Amino acid sequence: MGEQEQLNRLVAFLHKSPTPFHAVSNMKSRLEEAGYQQLSEKASWQLQPGGQYFIIRNDASLVAWKMPKAKDLITSGFRMIGAHTDSPCLKVKPNPELHKHGYFQLGVEVYGGVLLGPWFDRDLSLAGRVSFQDEEGQLRQALIDFEKPIAVIPSLAIHLDREANSGRAINAQTFLPPILGQAGEKPDFRALLKQQIEREGAHVSQVLDYELSFYDTQPPGLVGLNDEFLTSARLDNLLSCFMGLEALLSSDLVEGQLLICTDHEEVGSMSASGAQGPLLDHLIERLLPDAENRARALAASMMISADNAHGIHPNFSDKHDANHGPLINQGPVIKLNANQRYATTDITSSMFRILAEQENVPVQEFVVRSDMACGSTIGPITSAEIGVKTLDIGVPQFAMHSIREMAGSQDVINTIKVLSRFYRAEQV
Known part of the structure; x- marks a missing residue:
């Protein structure tokens, strides 16, 4: 799959997704084209090994997953990628x-x-x-x-x-x-x-x-003397939804793989279709009704919460910790916070570094200045709700929460590579 083709697909997705409703509708179309089956939460399910499924709640949140063929979920768990569909x-x-x-x-x-x-x-x-x-x-x-x-x-x-x-x-x-x-x-x-x-x-x-x-209405575009930048509305966080979907659709069917894209992150995630609601918990309970089996599976699982990071702005570099200022197009960013605004631990960050090294992708770190407040993501919420070990990462960007944001085109390609490797990982 060509990198330019991937970027073109991203630009088209961003342009066709002015709201979370449209983003989920477009993701649904791609999943159905790839053979995924939509399930109704109202219906009884008959899931098959190797099956590919997705559910949608309130038209603005989506969970897609693959059932493992050779192993059961109890021992292999899920490789999860989480993002959010809403933007300011x-x-x-x-x-x-x-x-x-x-x-x-x-x-x-x-x-x-x-x-x-x-x-x-x-x-x-x-x-x-x-x-x-x-x-x-x-x-x-x-x-x-x-x-x-x-x-x-x-x-x-x-x-x-x-x-x-x-x-x-x-x-x-x-x-x-x-x-x-x-x-x-x-x-x-x-x-x-x-x-x-x-x-x-x-x-x-x-x-x-x-x-x-x-x-x-200005469409997304590739900007810079060498098209090194991507500019668009809603990069936070449709970019992560797209990267997670690309990774899911390109990964081999080996282990249990799950993508969750929830609404309302920008206002706290506390809703029936937000990360602080019961959507993911309800799904996992249906996949593994027995409480002990479910606990064992979650202990064997891991989530990557993907939400964009603050790249160091050359005109405002004093807003960053000098040792933790991510550069655009220098690789995905591991996000850390001692006060648990991000869910990263030394174990989950180390796992991500190994996956990135296997793909020859550089990795960066972001820690907010000690005299500034830190934002948060769905990572700590999901980790606390279902007890799964979690990592917070993101593509570095400028102008977060603006009507037009900016990220690096090579970071998109590299992050998809690492997320795809994560979905194929034998053990997490």
Whole structure:
């Protein structure tokens, strides 16, 4: 498989996945093309050795796995890779219509730790899931994507705010409502959604509710004199979802292999479809109903939590510990924190170093400055919830939580190699 082909597939995936709902739908398509079978959590399962399956919860979280052929799960356990499908963004409020001075705007709510400044003066579109009644009165859902630019959040001219470059606080309530157009009276947003759903092929009696977010329409791209950088929205953390899926689909069917991509990480993961919810625990209980067998299998398992890391920024190098500033395109980053904000232990990090060495891939480390707060991932949550040994790693990137982020193209290729090796590991 060519490296350029892999990067092209990544760019296409990012472009087609403006929301977690779309990301899961696209992952589902690839899994089905590879012969994976979707299972309903409501149904009884008849799993076969060598079988390939996946489940989806709330359209925004997905777990895919392979059942081992030659060994049982009790002794071999699972090789797990975890990531999250959500990214910081601006979500549309339930009663969003604003009509001021002849302009039609939508009220938005900030989802997660958004870096707000880059959202101004971008060509924005709108996507997500809509719940509606069809003509027979049945409750249905549809994924929609306006695709074309339909909105913008214009900056205030510097002539009217001479202190703008000296540091201005952004008021999320008053500064952020995007402008969608001009109107003589306040439009009905749900009527616009009805038109969009019907334009995409469904018949709608009435739109009920929705989960919609704005996104930047500029497509992902390879940037730099030698295409060494990847720039895109939602690299945190659709990049890790993609790398985990690539590794799963390319790995040999030897051991139990599992990929979990959950929603709501950016707001704490505490939901039915988040890492702090029961999704993974429920799955493992169904695969191994006997408590002792389940405990033995988890003791033989390992998870790699993949979530991007902070690369050292040449203009802001003082924000890093000098000995732990990862460089873009110098290899995946092992993330460590003494206060358990990351789940890495010396054992799990050593295992990862061995796997990377087998693939001739360099490895870096990230430790936050001792005088700064540290973010976290699904790693500590999953490790605590199911008791599996866990490692936190990530591709180094710039502009985390911006509307457009930046990572290294070679880091993507190298990290997929190590994750693929992990899935093939005889022992973890």
